[in-house]
């Protein structure tokens with residue numbers, strides 16, 4: 001007789017948070033619930049309305065201008081961190097958080113200051129506030145373009161410098177008249193007009209298209225380059241989508257609105273400046289890194305670029321002696337694109353809602369490093385999410401000690417077309433079920449694929465269409481672990497894999513198949529699987545051992561190959577039986593093997 005018990009490793013939850021036992025439709029991603037109030041560290045100035053929202057749900061620690069060391073120290077005591085562009089959330093921040101940090105909220109669009117790979121590896125969700133500052137950034141782009149074309153900043157500075165020095169005028173007439181010239185230089189600051197000029201927008205997303213609308217209103221001819229934008233959307237605004245080369249060679253003005261990514265890094269460089277029309281003017285409200293700043297200085301000096309207006313820099317703030325910032329043909333602002341009263345209130349509310357939602361375990365619509373699944377799909381899949389995780393938990397506990405899990409096949413059978421089934425959440429929960437019982441790793445939607453890959457677990461999915469009801473998205477889910485011996489050999493199917501399958505009945509997940517045996521037991525509490533000789537009195541024998549030890553049986557189901565041969569009995573129990581109880585079950589003469597599995 002083979003007897004085995006399986007141990008489920010308890011996880012150490014983050015302080016102030018614990019794992020919720022059953023994920024509900026809106027709690028699928030993290031399955032965390034606040035026991036005491038979580039702590040949100042706000043590292044950069046956030047609008048008052050956002051702070052109020054956060055305070056209703058969390059302890060809010062506002063700590064601005066922290067050094068990297070101070071940030072690392074504080075983050076170890078925080079469940080969420082909110083930043084703008086001025087804080088580098090690098091790998092060491094996640095390492096110092098030691099698993100406590102669950103959400104990083106970027107109060108704005110660009111997430112280039114957050115190490116997304118490190119966040120994902122640490123199971124930390126990153127959310128941003130992608131819409132509230134769009135108009136502010138677009139307006140700033142237009143403001144910079146107009147100010148540059150009409151030398152507003154330079155003329156303003158000269159006029160003020162003249163006035164500031166007025167007292168000197170009383171000492172020397174010559175100096176005074178020189179300053180007077182500096183002050184009122186109408187000929188020096190003759191500008192260029194915008195009307196009729198060609199504006200090339202690089203990056204035709206939210207900000208880029210708002211800039212386009214406004215530029216059209218100023219009478220400009222607008223073209224755009226964006227490899228991922230829809231030509232129909234561009235046409236609707238009266239903008240022509242063109243190649244990068246065509247855009248930069250036709251432009252009198254170029255406005256940059258793409259994110260900083262490896263493919264946009266230093267996109268404007270010596271080579272690309274050389275292809276531009278002589279005297280082109282450049283506006284950058286995107287990210288400093290999309291321009292090779294030294295190459296821009298060379299292009300300004302040679303006259304290829306007549307002027308540049310920059311809100312963003314490779315290093316912020318730039319060095320005091322930066323040739324680019326000090327260049328007389330360059331207009332600069334200190335990353336003010338999103339800085340309007342309206343945008344900051346909007347961004348603060350947008351990010352506060354996203355962070356609170358994420359801390360509650362809800363899937364965020366603005367998640368940057370997790371699949372976005374529409375709420376209605378999630379709600380429909382909720383019982384199947386629970387089924388998927390529990391089947392995987394059972395399957396992994398059936399693997400013989402030390403065997404390891406390398407190859408897992410998941411089959412989703414559905415009455416609907418396979419294309420209608422979004423299985424990303426289910427796959428993540430299968431990974432969670434496979435890994436959590438045998439490790440101390442916390443798995444969620446963010447880090448599931450990464451964690452599986454890191455552990456060398458290959459999960460393949462198959463969707464099969466069967467006769468079924470149109471109402472239920474899935475008829476059954478089958479989880480099979482290949483190339484692994486089982487501590488309960490009856491769980492190995494004829495094709496050689498440890499196999500468990502289940503379905504949802506009346507909203508409750510049920511185990512319906514173990515190896516080649518059909519059973520029917522609801523997946524609640526824990527489960528004892530016994531293989532026995534099919535004979536009368538077996539249910540009573542096992543039931544009375546459990547009853548003697550005050551272990552409540554919630555379900556019992558027997559699946560057999562043929563009468564009086566072998567059968568598998570699945571018993572759902574509310575309490576965990578002691579070792580002695582399990583030993584007594586094993587001593588019942590007709591029991592051939594058994595296993596206790598925790599859900």
Ligand SMILES: NC(=O)C1=CN([C@@H]2O[C@H](COP(=O)(O)OP(=O)(O)OC[C@H]3O[C@@H](n4cnc5c(N)ncnc54)[C@H](O)[C@@H]3O)[C@@H](O)[C@H]2O)C=CC1
Pocket residue numbers: 109110111130133134137202203204205206207208225226227228229257258259260263264285286287311312335336337338339
């Ligand atoms: N200066 C500031 O304060 C602000 C700056 N921003 C920055 O503006 C940029 C755009 O923001 P949104 O429009 O909200 O983002 P978005 O995601 O809506 O648009 C970005 C667009 O760039 C396109 N793109 C990606 N790679 C490209 C490439 N190689 N060439 C051309 N286009 C490419 C994308 O397809 C997308 O359409 C971001 O970098 C963001 O960080 C946004 C708000 C304020």
Ligand SMILES: O=C(O)C(=O)COP(=O)(O)O
Pocket residue numbers: 084085086107108109110111133335336337338339
């Ligand atoms: O949203 C963005 O991408 C921005 O660049 C705005 O940055 P900020 O929040 O003003 O530091």
